[in-house]
Amino acid sequence: MIIRSLLLRHGRRALPKSTTPSGTLRRRTLTGSPSIQQQEQQQAPKNTLPSEIRDPTDRIAQDFAFFHHQKAHTQHLGTTVASHYRPHELVANPPRPQDITLELLMASQAHIGHATSLWHPANAKYIFGVRGQHDPIHIISLDVTAAYLRRACKIIKGVTARGGLVLFVGTREGQARAVVRAAELSGGCHLFTKWIAGSITNGQQILGACAKKVVDENDVSIPGFGDQLPLTAALKPDLVVCLNPLENYTLLHECGLHNIPTVGIVDTDVNPTWLTYPIPANDDSLRSVQVICGALGRAGEEGQKTRLARARQGIVVRMPSHGLNPPTDGQAERDLEIEERARLAEVAVQEELMIEAEAAAVEHVRQRRAVKDSEAPDAELAELAALEDGGSVEAAMFDRSLKRGQDEDEYDAEEDTLQSYERDRPLSSEELAEALAVDEQSGFDQDEFVSPDDAPERSDRV
Amino acid sequence: MSKSMSSPTARLLQSSRLFSLPRPLPAPINDTLTSAGLYRASDTATLPYPTHQAITTPASSLHRGDFGLKRALPAKTTRHTSTPVVRITAQDTYEHITDFSSAADHVLTERKFAEMGVPIVKKVGKGKAGQGEEKEVSVFEGWIDNTDPDARLSNDRREGGRNGMAAPEPKVMQRWKYAGPWISGMQEGEFARWLGRGIEGRKDEWREFVRKKEVDSRIAQAQRQAREQGEPMTQADIRRLRVEMRPTDEQMTEIEKTLRDTHVSDRLSSNLTALIAEFLDLPNIYQPGSSSPVVKTKTDQLQAWANQFAAEANAEGPPPTTHPSAGLSHLRSNAVMSNHPLYGPQAFPTPIQARVVRARLTSAGQNEHNAKLGAGGFIANDPHSETSSSATANRRATPLAEPDRMTRELDEELEGGNKVWVQAGTAFVDERGRVQVRVQRAEPEALAVRRGGEELERVVEAKRASRLVGMGASSEVAPRGPTSRRGFGID
Numbered sequence: 014m015i016i017r018s019l020l021l022r023h024g025r026r027a028l029p030k031s032t033t034p035s036g037t038l039r040r041r042t043l044t045g046s047p048s049i050q051q052q053e054q055q056q057a058p059k060n061t062l063p064s065e066i067r068d069p070t071d072r073i074a075q076d077f078a079f080f081h082h083q084k085a086h087t088q089h090l091g092t093t094v095a096s097h098y099r100p101h102e103l104v105a106n107p108p109r110p111q112d113i114t115l116e117l118l119m120a121s122q123a124h125i126g127h128a129t130s131l132w133h134p135a136n137a138k139y140i141f142g143v144r145g146q147h148d149p150i151h152i153i154s155l156d157v158t159a160a161y162l163r164r165a166c167k168i169i170k171g172v173t174a175r176g177g178l179v180l181f182v183g184t185r186e187g188q189a190r191a192v193v194r195a196a197e198l199s200g201g202c203h204l205f206t207k208w209i210a211g212s213i214t215n216g217q218q219i220l221g222a223c224a225k226k227v228v229d230e231n232d233v234s235i236p237g238f239g240d241q242l243p244l245t246a247a248l249k250p251d252l253v254v255c256l257n258p259l260e261n262y263t264l265l266h267e268c269g270l271h272n273i274p275t276v277g278i279v280d281t282d283v284n285p286t287w288l289t290y291p292i293p294a295n296d297d298s299l300r301s302v303q304v305i306c307g308a309l310g311r312a313g314e315e316g317q318k319t320r321l322a323r324a325r326q327g328i329v330v331r332m333p334s335h336g337l338n339p340p341t342d343g344q345a346e347r348d349l350e351i352e353e354r355a356r357l358a359e360v361a362v363q364e365e366l367m368i369e370a371e372a373a374a375v376e377h378v379r380q381r382r383a384v385k386d387s388e389a390p391d392a393e394l395a396e397l398a399a400l401e402d403g404g405s406v407e408a409a410m411f412d413r414s415l416k417r418g419q420d421e422d423e424y425d426a427e428e429d430t431l432q433s434y435e436r437d438r439p440l441s442s443e444e445l446a447e448a449l450a451v452d453e454q455s456g457f458d459q460d461e462f463v464s465p466d467d468a469p470e471r472s473d474r475v
Numbered sequence: 476m477s478k479s480m481s482s483p484t485a486r487l488l489q490s491s492r493l494f495s496l497p498r499p500l501p502a503p504i505n506d507t508l509t510s511a512g513l514y515r516a517s518d519t520a521t522l523p524y525p526t527h528q529a530i531t532t533p534a535s536s537l538h539r540g541d542f543g544l545k546r547a548l549p550a551k552t553t554r555h556t557s558t559p560v561v562r563i564t565a566q567d568t569y570e571h572i573t574d575f576s577s578a579a580d581h582v583l584t585e586r587k588f589a590e591m592g593v594p595i596v597k598k599v600g601k602g603k604a605g606q607g608e609e610k611e612v613s614v615f616e617g618w619i620d621n622t623d624p625d626a627r628l629s630n631d632r633r634e635g636g637r638n639g640m641a642a643p644e645p646k647v648m649q650r651w652k653y654a655g656p657w658i659s660g661m662q663e664g665e666f667a668r669w670l671g672r673g674i675e676g677r678k679d680e681w682r683e684f685v686r687k688k689e690v691d692s693r694i695a696q697a698q699r700q701a702r703e704q705g706e707p708m709t710q711a712d713i714r715r716l717r718v719e720m721r722p723t724d725e726q727m728t729e730i731e732k733t734l735r736d737t738h739v740s741d742r743l744s745s746n747l748t749a750l751i752a753e754f755l756d757l758p759n760i761y762q763p764g765s766s767s768p769v770v771k772t773k774t775d776q777l778q779a780w781a782n783q784f785a786a787e788a789n790a791e792g793p794p795p796t797t798h799p800s801a802g803l804s805h806l807r808s809n810a811v812m813s814n815h816p817l818y819g820p821q822a823f824p825t826p827i828q829a830r831v832v833r834a835r836l837t838s839a840g841q842n843e844h845n846a847k848l849g850a851g852g853f854i855a856n857d858p859h860s861e862t863s864s865s866a867t868a869n870r871r872a873t874p875l876a877e878p879d880r881m882t883r884e885l886d887e888e889l890e891g892g893n894k895v896w897v898q899a900g901t902a903f904v905d906e907r908g909r910v911q912v913r914v915q916r917a918e919p920e921a922l923a924v925r926r927g928g929e930e931l932e933r934v935v936e937a938k939r940a941s942r943l944v945g946m947g948a949s950s951e952v953a954p955r956g957p958t959s960r961r962g963f964g965i966d
């Protein structure tokens with residue numbers, strides 16, 4: 014058998030030959046026919062390979078070419094099994110409402126409920142059965158989940174299509190990305206830290222100072238309401254989506270008091286009456302939460318698209334009453350001026366922060382240098398420092414200057430360089446603040462310009 | 476149609492991997508009886524066999540802690556480990572946590588076992604092992620790996636002989652699975668419950684069974700007589716006789732009385748026992764040769780030990796709880812040769828390093844017969860006992876000195892503990908689910924090939940010298956292996 018397959022490999026010509034091993038059988042190679050090989054072996058010394066045959070009429074060469082021709086023309090045929098499971102895309106590219114299937118929900122562990130001892134009996138109609146003997150858990154019926162999720166998607170789509178504001182709340186660890194993404198898709202708000210109790214029932218006290226703006230039907234900001242907006246009431250969402258109702262009872266209660274409808278994931282241990290539109294599913298698995306939140310976000314996106322498309326056609330659903338008067342003369346210009354000033358101040362603050370960071374890097378390198386002067390070679394130390402500082406510009410420059418000289422004399426010169434740098438360096442934050450306070454006569458409130466780290470967690474906006 | 480079939484959720488869940496997880500096995504008893512008395516193993520000790528399914532997950536999901544369970548598992552214990560395998564004790568508990576632990580112990584043990592290349596063989600009883608040359612037979616031979624009570628022996632008797640382990644002529648078709656329980660291993664209450672549960676209601680079925688057996692035996696007798704007279708019976712004759720020879724109720728009463736009477740004298744070897752065993756499909760009841768009844772003791776624990784000893788003394792003890800291979804290995808033979816890249820096929824398997832778990836001289840000052848070795852995660856007996864090793868040591872002076880020293884006494888100064896090089900032989904799974912591995916001391920030549928260095932050079936030199944001189948073999952060279960393996964190893 015082995016011999017036959019060997020022959021097969023060497024081309025069609027060898028096939029009709031006898032497959033029995035005999036003395037006359039000679040191993041064929043691609044490099045030449047037997048006769049040529051024999052001649053060459055007579056001439057050339059033994060142990061050297063026969064030279065390559067370039068004759069295109071040779072049968073074996075033809076076979077070889079045919080084989081490669083076939084390979085080139087058939088290798089793209091058939092299927093390739095590609096990996097279809099891409100969990101990293103779940104947040105960035107969430108499923109649309111029409112993509113919701115029972116299979117998807119099951120793969121996302123949406124059906125796994127809590128231990129039976131933890132259940133809330135009001136969920137009985139969503140529960141499919143009990144699984145396990147030693148550790149019984151409730152199993153949520155997937156068709157119910159899919160139906161309720163589709164209904165919730167329709168509600169969100171309807172709210173956003175009428176210009177409503179949706180607030181996505183998911184305060185458990187790891188839910189932030191999904192919540193932010195859903196809010197981004199549906200043009201709503203997000204909350205992934207603690208709900209400040211009273212933000213709805215006592216909104217004027219808690220969120221009253223927050224910035225607001227007026228937009229037209231195409232979501233373009235309209236200036237000129239700067240004098241009226243601080244007097245209007247704090248915004249309230251038109252719909253709240255809560256991914257973990259158990260921890261956000263206060264929020265749901267406030268929504269109930271203000272007739273704000275709520276959508277939420279109800280695991281088997283949650284009271285479903287807390288929510289207007291419950292979605293029975295597993296709220297502990299991040300994957301399940303991401304699928305549900307993503308589908309709701311996609312529904313919001315569809316609603317927004319519908320609204321904007323209608324607005325382009327001139328069909329606008331007006332808010333019943335906004336209580337704003339038309340802008341007074343010159344108010345629009347004043348608003349724009351304030352905006353521009355705020356923008357400039359923000360740029361200044363950022364520049365100052367960058368300069369501070371660079372100065373700190375240089376100072377750090379200098380301290381290291383002073384401590385380990387006698388122990389480590391200069392260049393090595395500078396490299397180390399540059400690495401630790403993440404390769405900032407100043408550190409790299411200093412690094413180069415260190416590398417230039419190894420002697421004591423040049424060390425003094427470097428000190429001079431440093432001192433001159435200290436002399437010429439830009440102002441520090443305190444100095445800059447002082448300078449700004451002196452320069453700016455009109456005076457704007459410094460508190461308005463906060464660094465990104467201090468950004469408010471509230472996300473109410475108009 | 477039930478709810479479980481009609482609902483779309485149900486149809487999906489039936490193919491769910493989570494729902495396919497098998498129920499955990501009952502935990503094995505960790506108490507063992509040693510010469511020092513009862514020894515209770517620790518709660519955290521690796522169990523003799525896994526009871527829970529081990530679960531793993533693809534790397535992309537592992538990064539997210541997603542094992543397909545109720546909630547993601549914490550990173551600290553699952554992601555920052557080289558063996559991300561877990562077993563689930565509870566999906567969800569009252570404390571809102573998923574109860575899990577690492578399953579790396581059994582997963583790694585299984586991997587090591589596969590690397591050793593040990594085939595699982597049929598268990599040979601302790602009493603029989605020493606008596607004669609009973610060959611080890613793979614559990615995958617056709618006459619052992621069988622669950623069908625009506626299976627007949629295949630004609631191909633050479634089946635087992637092709638592999639290295641020569642299969643003896645199988646006398647009877649064997650089974651590893653029975654419908655009935657193993658009565659000798661039952662306790663009294665358990666036995667009573669079993670009797671009450673379904674035996675009493677099967678009286679009519681039993682009478683019909685006995686009647687059919689009686690008819691069969693009568694027909695067989697008639698056929699024999701017909702053959703002797705030179706008039707073989709046709710199928711039609713047999714069909715007619717089957718109706719004619721059917722015993723009447725009076726005859727049946729007589730037959731039952733005879734069966735009972737013979738049982739009084741013959742006990743377990745009686746005809747009645749055989750009939751009952753066949754009717755209820757009981758394992759290992761009818762043993763014509765066995766004369767040692769199972770000892771009756773007072774407490775349950777003692778009874779279990781007594782049963783265990785009885786089982787160890789007799790290979791036909793309780794039937795295995797699983798397939799005799801326990802799914803641990805699917806190798807039928809160890810008659811394979813490892814191929815060394817430089818020295819070619821080797822006569823002996825590559826040696827592995829075994830840890831001396833218990834030396835012959837224990838800390839209590841007792842002198843045990845055998846040292847206990849830990850080979851690939853399994854405890855094995857050192858094949859050289861106190862008496863046999865000294866004899867061997869005299870025969871091959873230098874190479875065996877080290878293993879003997881290692882197994883004799885624990886050297887507390889030695890870094891890494893006492894180690895012995897062994898080569899894995901065969902293994903069997905006993906009726907309690909414990910894997911028993913047999914090992915041999917490593918051959919010096921195989922060890923030299925394994926370790927390389929000066930030792931190997933010395934062996935190669937000696938081989939070369941012996942070849943040059945002729946048959947005058949040097950004392951450093953191991954004697955040649957069996958004739959069947961001549962030409963392999965270093966030549």
